[in-house]
């Protein structure tokens with residue numbers, strides 16, 4: 001479903017991604033891990049073209065993103081993104097946060113959008129917060145709303161960039177539970193995370209990035225029990 005071929009990205013002279021190649025199948029959950037500054041966020045942002053690769057090829061559902069004439073906006077609508085800092089609209093209620101984009105982009109009625117929003121809020125356990133403003137929610141609740149909001153667009157692909165890194169420890173679990181409940185339901189998930197236990201439990205494969213390169217791709221059992229690259233071994237020694 002997502003094919004990344006020899007993608008490189010430079011910011012001025014700084015080479016941040018170097019010759020990244022990676023394939024992600026439909027419905028798969030892939031965890032991207034690696035040291036801070038290794039290019040994880042940049043790689044994720046290249047998938048929905050929040051960053052434009054300097055070279056290389058990205059194909060989603062057979063459509064080449066960087067080719068002239070590709071309707072980038074349309075492809076983006078099919079890709080949800082959940083950020084470390086939630087990025088909810090502060091001046092909108094939870095309901096409005098969730099109904100806004102589907103109404104504008106999918107042109108569904110307010111009634112339909114609200115019905116769908118409430119069903120999704122139930123799914124993340126927050127139906128009682130429907131009329132609250134984000135400032136009234138805890139970090140964990142905000143992130144669960146952000147996930148529900150992403151789902152409201154019915155994306156085929158969901159990107160997570162360290163979705164629990166900004167949370168107090170007691171809220172990490174509730175967010176991971178929600179992410180886990182979405183895994184292997186058909187949606188393709190690319191998850192940048194420092195939660196190694198979670199990656200091991202939920203991901204189908206682990207992609208270890210080091211200094212802008214894919215140092216290793218392996219199933220979690222293999223990666224965590226016997227990483228092949230020295231860099232991955234060093235990284236795991238530090239974080240586990």
Ligand code: ADP
Pocket residue numbers: 011014016034035036037038039040041042043
């Ligand atoms: P990670 O998410 O693994 O911590 P990032 O992808 O955020 O890594 O960053 C990789 C490198 O690219 C870092 O050195 C960072 O400073 C640099 N970088 C990221 N975004 C930009 C940008 N917009 N302009 C310049 N440098 C950037």
Ligand code: MG
Pocket residue numbers: 040041042
């Ligand atoms: Mg990052």
